[in-house]
Amino acid sequence: MEQFSRSYEQYGINVAADGSVVCREWAPGAVEVYLTGDFNGWNKTQHAFKQGSFGKWDLIIPPNGDGNIPIAHGSIVKLNIKTKSGQFVERISPWIRYAIRPKNDPKNFTYDGIFWHPPPKEQYIFKHARPKRPEGLRIYEAHVGISSHEGKIASYNHFTDNVLPRIKRQGYNAVQLMAIMEHVYYASFGYQVTNFFAVSSRYGTPEEFKRLVDTAHGMGISVLLDVVHSHASKNVLDGINEFDGTNTCFFHDAGKGVHSLWDSRLFDYSKWEVLRFLLSDLRWFIEEYKVDGYRFDGVTSMLYHSHGIGHGFSGDYNEYFGLNTDTDSLVYMMLANHMLHSLYPDVMITIAEVRTRCCLSRFDTFVFTFCKVFFHQSCMSVSCFLVVPFSFCACLPVCLSMCMSAGFQVRVYL
Numbered sequence: 001m002e003q004f005s006r007s008y009e010q011y012g013i014n015v016a017a018d019g020s021v022v023c024r025e026w027a028p029g030a031v032e033v034y035l036t037g038d039f040n041g042w043n044k045t046q047h048a049f050k051q052g053s054f055g056k057w058d059l060i061i062p063p064n065g066d067g068n069i070p071i072a073h074g075s076i077v078k079l080n081i082k083t084k085s086g087q088f089v090e091r092i093s094p095w096i097r098y099a100i101r102p103k104n105d106p107k108n109f110t111y112d113g114i115f116w117h118p119p120p121k122e123q124y125i126f127k128h129a130r131p132k133r134p135e136g137l138r139i140y141e142a143h144v145g146i147s148s149h150e151g152k153i154a155s156y157n158h159f160t161d162n163v164l165p166r167i168k169r170q171g172y173n174a175v176q177l178m179a180i181m182e183h184v185y186y187a188s189f190g191y192q193v194t195n196f197f198a199v200s201s202r203y204g205t206p207e208e209f210k211r212l213v214d215t216a217h218g219m220g221i222s223v224l225l226d227v228v229h230s231h232a233s234k235n236v237l238d239g240i241n242e243f244d245g246t247n248t249c250f251f252h253d254a255g256k257g258v259h260s261l262w263d264s265r266l267f268d269y270s271k272w273e274v275l276r277f278l279l280s281d282l283r284w285f286i287e288e289y290k291v292d293g294y295r296f297d298g299v300t301s302m303l304y305h306s307h308g309i310g311h312g313f314s315g316d317y318n319e320y321f322g323l324n325t326d327t328d329s330l331v332y333m334m335l336a337n338h339m340l341h342s343l344y345p346d347v348m349i350t351i352a353e354v355r356t357r358c359c360l361s362r363f364d365t366f367v368f369t370f371c372k373v374f375f376h377q378s379c380m381s382v383s384c385f386l387v388v389p390f391s392f393c394a395c396l397p398v399c400l401s402m403c404m405s406a407g408f409q410v411r412v413y414l
Contacts, residue, residue: 001339005279006287008197012095013077015117019063021071025093026273028055029246030081035059037077037115039070044080044088055244055273069117076112083245092195094240094250094277099182099194100201111184111194111238116206124210128217130292130347131173137349139224140172143179143189144203144212153186156204160212164219174222174349176295180209181228184238191297192264193228194239196281199289206289213290222292224349225285229278229332230298231264241265250274259307266307269328275335282336286344293340293349302329 011024013035027033033049040046049057061070071077079091092099092113099111147163148154167175179190182198190200199209213223232250233239243249250273251257251265259266267274285291301307304324313319333352340348 001279001335002343004276005283005339005343007276007280008095008284011276011280012093012097012197013071013115015069016060019067019069021059021061021069023049023059023061023093025049025057025079025095026055026277027057027081027244027249029084029244029249030055030057031084031086032082033057033059034080035061035077036080037071038075039072039077039115071115071117073115073117073119075115077115078113081243081245085245087245089242089245090237091243092238094195094243095197096195097197098201098206099198099238101184109184111182111201113195113238118207122207124207124214126210126214126217126290128214130217130290131220131222133292133347133349134173134222137174138172139174139176140167140170141176141178142167144177145179145186145200153202156208156212159203160208160215164212164216164221168219168221173220174224174292175216176224176226176351178226180225184233184235188233190226191228192233192235192262194233194235196232196240196277197284210289217290222347222349223290224293224295224351225291226297227282227294228297229267229281229336230296230302230329231259231262231266234258234263234265250277256305259301261307261309262301267329269326269332275332278332279336279339282340283343286340292347293351295351296333296336299333299352302326302333 010022011026014022016022023035025033033051034045035047035049036042036044047059047061049059052058064070077093077096079093081089081091083089092111096113098114098116100114101111102108142159142163144156144159145153147159164175180199181190181193182195182200183190183192184194185192186202199206203209216223232241234241236242240250247253247257248268250267250271252268257266257268258264267278269275269278282294303326304311305326306324311319311324337350340350
């Protein structure tokens with residue numbers, strides 16, 4: 001699990017110690033794969049990947065004659081993929097670490113993948129250690145982009161300099177940030193992720209986000225990210241949908257691979273490479289940006305084949321665990337939680353938010369009881385916020401029995 005979840009060190013575009021660029025992609029449906037971009041004058045077939053086993057493709061570009069890296073920091077890079085139909089399609093690497101909207105074309109909303117490898121003098125150096133996991137969490141939920149009173153998208157630097165001090169003064173010991181992973185559709189509030197390993201360029205650069213996290217740590221504030229591993233944007237040109245030219249690279253096929261209400265793609269958690277991708281995404285933000293934990297979004301959608309759509313929760317055990325349960329996604333969440341708390345036992349915080357509404361009347365829609373359920377199993381600690389209608393709290397014991405049957409000790413705070 002330690003090496004498996006650090007696959008960002010081999011996949012995507014990386015720089016070796018000798019200055020060469022080492023690339024690896026998983027594209028089982030591809031016939032040919034090439035790297036193109038500013039670095040080679042957009043020659044679409046000059047730098048060809050070699051096909052390996054299990055759908056993997058590898059490429060090594062040696063350093064320049066002077067020993068410098070052959071791809072310039074901040075330059076645009078893309079993959080040119082030949083599909084089984086013989087068509088060539090351009091894609092962004094799913095492991096890309098920065099993506100931006102073209103600056104010189106206001107009518108172009110398709111993001112470009114950026115090779116992000118700043119020279120040492122431009123890299124942010126962390127100054128503060130992570131704070132230890134607090135015994136009592138006081139979480140301030142925030143969105144960087146809407147954190148300013150001005151009519152514009154705020155920046156990481158604005159949040160660092162103006163919002164973090166207020167959060168500290170008000171007595172919070174954790175901040176939960178929405179919409180950090182790159183999302184082309186801003187109105188999605190970050191819940192239609194296109195580039196899972198990239199921080200959103202709307203607010204600034206990866207180095208500026210590192211400064212935000214480091215400054216929070218200096219104030220004794222833990223930083224949690226909303227993580228969306230329940231679904232992904234349907235974008236093809238700047239997302240991971242149809243990455244290898246097929247409909248099933250990272251996702252289920254046909255109706256099972258589409259969320260009908262969110263109009264997004266649904267991961268196939270039974271695939272080894274999907275697990276590699278998602279678990280590595282969690283490790284990446286912890287290792288690269290020093291974040292302290294996650295709030296997992298869309299857990300109800302992950303838990304059930306129905307994704308909670310038209311699914312009543314009246315208290316019957318079979319409504320919570322049965323044939324409708326998506327065991328593949330359940331196993332993924334168990335793996336993710338186990339990995340995070342095993343590797344980072346002193347700092348890690350994981351939160352899952354689940355909403356169930358049982359036989360709601362018009363009044364019940366607005367009256368809720370909020371329950372915090374803390375699961376404990378060895379070093380694992382998941383806080384699960386259950387939102388249930390006030391008049392149907394009888395269904396809570398069924399939820400808890402599921403947790404206890406899985407071997408968790410449960411404490412409930414009403």
